[in-house]
Amino acid sequence: MTHPAALEALRAAIAEPPIEYRPELRWWLAEGLHTDATIRREIAAAHRLGFGGMEFLAMPEENIDEARYGWGSEEWTHDSHTIVAETTARGMSFSFTSGTNWSNANLPTITPDDPAASQELDVEYEPVRERRVGLLPRIDLGADRGEGGLPGSRVTPKRQHLVAVVAAAVTDSGPTASGLSTPASDGAATLAGADGAAGTTTVQALTPVIDVGTLTDLTPLVTGDEGAEALDWSAPDARDWRLFVFWMHGTGQTASPSASVNYTVNYLDRDGVDAVIDYWREVVLTDALKADIARNPRAQMYMDSLELNTWGEGGMFWGRCVAEEFRARRGYDITPWLPLLVRSAPLMAVSTRYRFEPDAAHAIEVAKVRHDYVATLTDLYIEHMLQPFADFLHEQGIALRAEISYGLPFELTRPGVAVDGIETESLEFGSQIDAYRLMAGPAHLLGKQYSSETGATTRNHMLPHRFYDQIINTQLAAGITKTVLHGWSSPAGAEGSTEWPGHEGMLPMFSERFDTRQPAAEFYPLWNRAVGRVQQVLRRGRPRIDVGILRTDHFTDNSSGMMFYDGERRIPDEVAYGRMWMRNRQNHWWRDLGMQDAGWGYEFFDGSLLLRDDVVFADGVVQPDGPGYQALIVYQEALDADVAARLLEWARAGLRVLIVNGASELKRLETGEYFYYGAAAARTPGLDGRDAELAATMAALKVLPSVAEVDEPARAVEALRALGLIGYHEFAVPNQNVLAYERIDGDLTHVYVYHFLYETGQDTDVELRLPGVGTAYQLDQWSGRFHELGAARREEIGADRSEVTVVPLRLAPGEAAVITLDSSAGYSLGESATAPAIVAELSDWDITVESWDAGEAQLIEEDRGLGYATREVLPTTAVTRLRANGTALAPWKDLDGVGPEVSGVGEYRTTVRLDVVPDGRLVLDLGDVCGGLGSVSINGGAPIGFDTSAPRVDVTGLLRTGSNDVVVRVSSSLSNRLKARGYYERIPDVSALLSGLPYRPHHVPVRDYGLTGPVRLLVEN
Template identity: 65%
Template sequence: MSIDDLARMFASPAIEYRPELRWWLAEGLHTDETLRYEIETAHRLGFGGMEFLAMDEEAIDHSRYGWGSEEWVHDSQIVVEETTKRGMSVSFTSGTNWSNANLPSIDADSPAAAQELDVVVEELRGGERRDGALPRVDLAAEPPAGILPGHRGTIRDQHFVAVVAARVVSGNILDTESLTDLTDEVRDGALAWAAPEGDWKLFVYWMHGTGQTASPSASVNYTVNYVDPDGAQAVIDYWDGVVLTPELRAQIAQNPRAQMYMDSLELTTYGAGGLFWGRTVAEEFRRRRGYDIAPWLPLLTRSVPFMAAGTIYHYEALAEQETTVGKVRFDYVRTLTDLYIENMLRPFAAFLHENGMTLRAEISYGLPFELTRPGPEVDGIETESLEFGSQIDAYRLMSGPAHLFGKQYSSETGATTRNHVLDHRFYDQIIATQLAAGNTKTVLHGWASTAGAEGVTEWPGHEGMWSMFSERFDTRQPASEFYPLWNDAIGRFQAVLRQGRPRIDVGILRTDHFTDNTSGFAFSDGKGGRIPDEDAYGRLWMRDRQNHWWQDLGMQDAGWTYEFFDGSLLMRDDVSFDGQLIQPDGPGYQALIVFQAELDADVAAHLLDWARRGLRVLLVDGTRELKLLTADEHVFHERAAARTPGLDGRDDELAATIAELEALPTVSRIADPAASVQAMRRLGVVGRAEFVDDDRNVLTHLREDGDLLHVYLYHFLYETGRPTTVEIALPGSGAAHRLDAWSGGIRPHRGTRSDGVRTIVSVELEPGETALITLDRSAAASDSSAVAPTPVLEIDQWRMSVQSWDAGELQVISEDRGLGYESREVRPGTTVTTLDGGTGALRAWRHLEGVGPEVSGVGEYTARFTLDAIEGGARYVLRLGSTSGGLGSVRVNGGEARGFDTSFPAVEVTDDLRVGENEVVVRVSSSLNNRLLARGYYDALPDVFAQMVGDPTLTQRTDVHDYGLIGPVRLVRE
């Protein structure tokens, strides 16, 4: 692509680059009129696609409208037709808590249903003999309350798996040398056995369905088995024979961006064993790992209160046996990952491809599966801002496989627990963080029609994803007026950052079966208080300069980029090393870091082979990484690559390989992570977009597209930082351009110099501000000095008014499709009242006489100013100061509306100015917080975080927010 091609693409980004929406439908209740209205509205506002799912709606007949009903099938057809007609993408949604991930064609006892390994424990003293039937699981017992949604249905069958005896050392400590598999001694369900000397426990294991179900659906739908082949086949059979009607297939065939989206793996077990299981697990474990799993089951037995990261083992080993037990535990979850890949992802993806769809998935996390190994099996890898707290290191966890294998990397974006509370800048900062990690597809969480069921739908509208989770990027928001401008800007960023290939400096080998995806719920202040999301995101963790997994910030501060992946991915046939770079046509890693104590022997041998050919490898001892943020638990790695992770007997082989590796000139070992950058510099690594001097405020992401280099910059300390000027050294010589995502314009960048080898680009950034620079290496270098802005004037007198939003009349929408019943929904209207804010200096709405603290909506500010002259060739920029985080627009002299960055709201107005009198109109939106607070909305709104930690009585707490244009507003010449 040439710079001229880039300019054309950037001016008007195609629809596939626009943000997409997660659409929460009120089951199948919505009328055809509503469905068409919502899709047309989303398209008009500039969104690029709809990912739809059925959410539980109160006060309706689930058998008529739930997933699997005729109404739901009909609505699905309408959604696909209408999105396809407009060139929008369309995604069906699959996930444990959305019923279309589960099946009415199976029951809990089917092998296609999710299975667990449960346990009943007997206690025996030395010499005590037991003789008789083995105890069975009480399937009728009430399961313990869980945090995840869904519930357990009816389970009837249980299948004997194993019985194991273990000597108790003390408490929950077992002697591993005493583990005795007694399974072969069971006759007709009975066991005769005498305990040797000591205290013993007898563990009796039974497999049965988890019984997990989800609502809403037309019938009871059970979650499917993700590890045995029966599960995927049942899903394929159901979709092939029931869901994908000829009409739906025809529509899908016309949409080149039809997808299946696999949402969070929120599967759960309810029994005392806590182990995911299946009919093939034991056999596959033996075949793959070379030993039997049965004797080790007592030390695998666990509880998982929420997600896999919180796994609590019921029994532990003696200190000298802990390493062995850790290896067995690793082998179990490695086997589960193998089966998830081979028995679910591969066949399901193949089926979708045959039917004109791709597979986008939130792979692995939430379950004990390795996080990155499934990456090559899907078409798109998705993460989310909610569970990971929008942390840059969390996004790096999954960007590795995305970039290694050229997968679209996307994120479910914007979910928090602060519905309607937060300003728009908060969400812009989430998107900015994602872009810095190479995430270039934003799927907003989410969209809901304001229309919903009668009797339960109130203003501001049908909630969709429950009222506990935000946000709704739909027409209930005052900011929706400005969504077309906003979507243009995000679309431009995403368009440029999908061009060419990512260039990542360093790959970090990291294996993770228990990824902490609960960071986004770590809101306790340690004193029983609740930290608001906005404070945690804006001031803690990465904004307190504390990354979670690679905790040294040296590479980040140097402008180097890095990301994580499991080392086994390097051994795939579609990954190459050319003597300098790994995956040269992809991320092009210049070096690898090994820091975990465990390293697979085959991976080590692979590294040795590549290192002999020139690969640079750094082994880093003394590292620490996050295990579970909510419990402040970390893992310390005293020595990198000290042992193999599994019970394979290859520790000595690994040690020999590592010794050979360390003897090579391209390999180094260091004892302090803080010395990583210096050590890699000694190995010859130079960051492709490194900073001339370290900068503690800025994140970058680099794309290379032929002669064009695109570098994205983000000042991530948006609440705690100060303005910064960073100098970036880019490889090659050429002309630098500044890309303005809000106007779609490209201009020469002032502030560059070249040394003939690299181009040094200087960029000033305010806290929270982003920038996009393109270096055209096909053009001659043109050094230029940065120009300090010259103040022209300050506008301090404004005529102010506020369009106040409040509840209006309910509109009834009915539909009779000739099926013997009428569907009815109501759409709450919004009353907009214009309030006079007077004339004078800028201040927050709550301080304006005639407006006050109970108002949400859109403010309009009008002012006039006089220019005696306009300097030719100069740029004139209107700097708005603060808009209280609100999205908005600027018009000068009746020109086109121009949007702005909510962190640094500045708009170029050169073409609209004239000598003499000028008029400027600024419009700024708010959230609905102040109006809903005044209406008592939050008084009964549960705090989802409090519910998770056991206090269902706590409601959301929020205060009156400052809204509107605060300023100061200055016109500057650049």
């Protein structure tokens, strides 16, 4: 087949996808224990297996000396330099890893009492009846408050600084005011039950209520020097008054492993980032390291989840600049409002519960103040941490990639302006498409690389590779085009704590490993090449997204993927991911599925991003050189007045705007809480006095011809179509099984389509409608070839009779495809599609299984002349070949001669005889491979990989008349072997631990492995 020039150039580009498009790895090192030989061996192996880069960090390792091997030690520094040099020499990327729980984000040069260390605002209470005289109550800094929900320990600070004293009349017991919402909407929405129906639910039935009119700032009345602060004050009446005494002190949070104590830095005051920059400039970035960085065009700093803890009763992150910055940015003093900001927030910001609520008459006002506080924190995180850190890194030739805002009460999308790459992760979002859409907006709007930490679950070594393929497919459908696998660890580790299948790194109960211990590793080169091809295609040109949804949330539930319980019953990850939520057709944030079923693309972002100078409306769309949103949706009750004014300005120039009342969205999945919004854009989010201005703007907006308003999300598609919106791509008939994502690449249009109901669906037929006329092709990601889709046809749609190309597809559950329309090729009228014909059924097999088990461990020693020797244990794998007694296909556990204890790689051999090689496209359909990676080889040729959900291999041109040898190899997980060895009996279920439940091991069934067929040779026309 001769392809047009544009498609031929693409085919040549992806024939061997460059290394920058391949999946990368998170590497959990055993602190600085690894020998140089181990480091070089692991990087060489990762490169040989086709991975594109290594993101490395130090994990705690038992039975070693942290003073010798922890972060900051000579050994860790030496290993870091070795990794940088070895990856750079191979053209791989490397990433330093930072984040609150990784030591290199924290510092040994500070103490909890330094301004550069993380600070919190704590509170002491004192009841007041009539008059109180004397010293103010202080925080007991050494009090035992139990263990926090996050890793790391706490070192007690020594100093506390008085910030404010506020008095208020308090009702000691009473309901939360009118059931008004807490964090996720920043107030004023009604909290709904799990079904999202309208109604009210009290979050805390007996939360004390403050009479807001009595809030009194007594700070100017405080006397005495620091350390002896006193107050003489009399309550004005006989009600129950309470004194709130606010002190700032260090959180004392530390990170390990490190050679010395490393303290969490301050993310709000400039002191924190300045201390980090100074340390890296003076200690870490040696001349030799800088030289290696200069040779690597993909050197990165990766900022992981912001797993910051507060310790005290106040629960607020603070800094010495916060009050001043709040006044400058919000126009009023935060001090009198502090009692209504006091909170508890275990583990993640979404768990925030305010300890006091306002009287009903002031509920909206207090919601606005709470919004202003967290909006200010977001500002400071961007301006005082991310931007100066990025500027410093850029000077060193290092890009900044970050899981922005993760875990803290920061808005999720605004910080995207300060980083080079925006990262999400599959674990905390449970691989939900709506969650990935949350940060797709800023990534596409701002032109940032969108990537994901992929593969972390609580079921390591248990699940088939297909499970992880489905995570990647979901992410690609949301516009994520860089996969960072979570993760890799060397099998070698410390003596006394390392056993087969190897050193765990990220704890044996947490996250998968995509390294050489996996039987699937044999097939990683094929798989990485295939994923790399798709990622390369989907990074070309620019995205095309139909609808942008304005959404502000400082308390996003990014722990929705971690807790899987039905009462006390643990729901396995594979069941939750494969059968619940989106796979049960239930999205979390934009809950109506009409746009999704139409095939339209949509994503979320904070409306303030529209105010940036580099975000424009032109040619009828927002950001024409980016996502090109054809319409914007407003659905939350709060909308910034300046954003509304921008919408009005653009709507007058033709922008489509849809105002949606009556929407609901997820607040917190673990507790089944949702929010219901009455009228969209009914108020401003903050206490800015601009509600009337907003109302006037919205009134002017609603009368414009390009604006519509509906009273339920289910009418959104109808309303947008009435405004003239036709999707960049859409389905000719709504389809409930398929997601789609588009890129415009000159004369080429690429659409990624994915049948996401991989456990709950059947084969689906979908007709993809693409604007314009051209020839449609489908990419075979395993070979790099494009084959023409002859059944595509031309149609005219709409009042203007626009021409479109309609591409019919059939997708199996979990199957994904890349469709490319070449508009430079003109329209090729193909023949009508016919069902594939069966040429032969392959049913008589010679079956051998290479059974993996523990082999003899090796001892590795290294003496670098420093006065000691480093020792590692390297477990090895023993492989035993088991011949099945029979020729029929069945799972290994049911094969005589193999059995239920076996994990490894199965090899299946047969011969197919052809009297004539049929014309047309020949496909070997393997039927079912139990989700395992594998390969097919025909007549001794190079192995070809296959999709774990739709294992079909294009064998056109590989068959001959007469006898043809066919070899199929299929891998398994290690689950059955490890179950037989009792491995899982010793590993606690981490989800139970995080949920505060008693110790329990995983329940691990015996799993089906291998090729089960039916295997058929098909001819397609």
